[in-house]
Amino acid sequence: MQHPETGFLPGPRYTLPGTSGGPLAGLSFAAKDLFDVAGQPTIGGNPDWGRTHPVPTAHAWAVQRLLEGGANLAGKTITCEISLGILGYNQFYGTPPNPAAPGCLPGGSSSGSASVVAAGLADIALGTDSGGSVRVPASLCGLYGLRPTHGRISVAGLLAQAPTFDTVGWFARDAATFARAAAVMFGETLPSPTAPGGLLLAEDAFALADPDVAAALQPAAARLGTLLGGLTRMNLGEPGELETWAGQRNILQRAESWATFRPWIERENPTFAYNIARNLAGGSAITADQVAVARIVRRQVVDQARRLLEGGAILCLPTTPFVAPPLGLPLPEIDALQARIGITTSFAGLVGLPQLNLPLGTVGGKPCGLSIIGWRGADMRLASIAAALEAAAP
């Protein structure tokens, strides 16, 4: 597969004007090809999916919301197959370029959305995040990108994956544009950029990152601590526990993915890249007892997160433990990288917390992001903090 020149789907681009006079007037947006756009097939990065599902007759909720907000749809973007894949690979439509790290993977599964925003081809792009699919490409492509509080933004008209993990997020190049979109998506105005509990820095999560990535994010964390009136270094879990959480998150998400896709797979026996089929097959082998155990672990992590964050603290940690890896890696290396990413993304995913990537680090010229996480519903607070930090940038 040739690498495509942009993250837009190949072929003629489908565009739609936004409602005139809206708060997003003058902005363009792109939609990951998991979102329904009326009259266009939702292919979901897998030709067999597109072939075996009807062309939608209505826009997904998030597409409709941005159009009504006045943004113009600039096109649909390449996604990893049926949202599975965290580094951005797609053998059917091509792996989108990473404009911030040429020759490197863009991250995924919202690969094309991150790619077109980073390339300046759209101001905003819709993505989805079940296991990190907005946060990871935001970090690797150097963008603001939010995984919202689970359940706050409608997933109507979305090619679903794992219902207790699926969220609708978006990317922007700057915090001000990100916040404008956030105000429309949540229907709220920006709160003050404050955190009664100050900033918590998760040392155990930082320890999982490459040392140069961890170091590159320290200045931004320090500025954030100053903005929020204090920085407390702490650990999210006991030693090794983040890995354990990631394993349990993986069990829950893969069991849900299998339940979602099983009827289609058993009917159509679709074609997938080997590693995608392998992951689905792994999901099919998860037992009810494994799921029951993982649900208990999840409840425990939720309790722990509540104690940390419900009072209004903001947590920060590296979004990804490394910068964008090069294209062309063999599967065992891809597998190892994906496993590492899963450790830093699992906390917010398990608890359903909002997590915003701030593109405030670079290593060797490639971006890496610092994530801020708040308690449930703190999405606009995160946007406000990002905007304040940007406005105060040295």
Added chain:
Amino acid sequence: MQHPETGFLPGPRYTLPGTSGGPLAGLSFAAKDLFDVAGQPTIGGNPDWGRTHPVPTAHAWAVQRLLEGGANLAGKTITCEISLGILGYNQFYGTPPNPAAPGCLPGGSSSGSASVVAAGLADIALGTDSGGSVRVPASLCGLYGLRPTHGRISVAGLLAQAPTFDTVGWFARDAATFARAAAVMFGETLPSPTAPGGLLLAEDAFALADPDVAAALQPAAARLGTLLGGLTRMNLGEPGELETWAGQRNILQRAESWATFRPWIERENPTFAYNIARNLAGGSAITADQVAVARIVRRQVVDQARRLLEGGAILCLPTTPFVAPPLGLPLPEIDALQARIGITTSFAGLVGLPQLNLPLGTVGGKPCGLSIIGWRGADMRLASIAAALEAAAP
């Protein structure tokens, strides 16, 4: 995927004349697209395989042998992906028609080879048989089809799968033509159609077949008993043991398949039908201890087969437990059918014995075959018995 009209690969057919004046003069043959034909890509039923391997510059041994024998190459035929699949499905090149059972699966993985012979488009066709890939389509398409003694026919120039199971076989519509090809392939003349140990009928294998299939094969078994001077009903194993052997055969074959394809898969992350990738991933999870146990079981089955057959007895059993299933079945039904087939094919596969399908039964107008199995090296004896039975047909 549209169903193709024939089992030949789509596109222009590649043909070659055989050496003039050979014993196979006037016969045409087709070659499964796992066999190298000089100057033509070996695609192996998977576009990523074809794309990532060089075009061969020499013919496979078996292709060369038939050409030198005077047969004309009529074309290459569709195979299941990289020889994996027993019912004949291929989503990239289409599932070949079963001319003997319209609207039904042809069996696989030598699906196209069986299809073109059954349709009269070639007199002989080369296939391969690791887990049943000649025997099964022979049974479902109503053809003579041999899995030879393991190791007797060179696999040079073949897209290998599982070395301790891989064999090169062929199909023909009648026993006389089958035997002509056999004489060329083995370089031997036909022995007498005799068996010092008479005919053994494996009741436990018959009990695994649909009752109407088992009943449809009884007249042929009786004629065979008469030809061989006596029929003894017996069991191959203890109750339930054929299923156990199939499970252990499956462990060995899948572990070998994974070892064969692993470097390519890890380098290319190729695209597969879901169930093919799932099976390969299953192979990757097999432990060394599982393989060690399965090897011990295999040695035990070999010892048992030696006691039964080394003295010259011929064993008969149903080749497949059912006639050709319809197209369009969902995956769980396909899986269940494949598991059943694996039970009747595992005995000869584990022991490396020659097994020849005789197309001597029908149920509801669809063919089903009776298999005869001899000790190692008895291939030509089987061909002779088949020819004698055909010559004496009522």
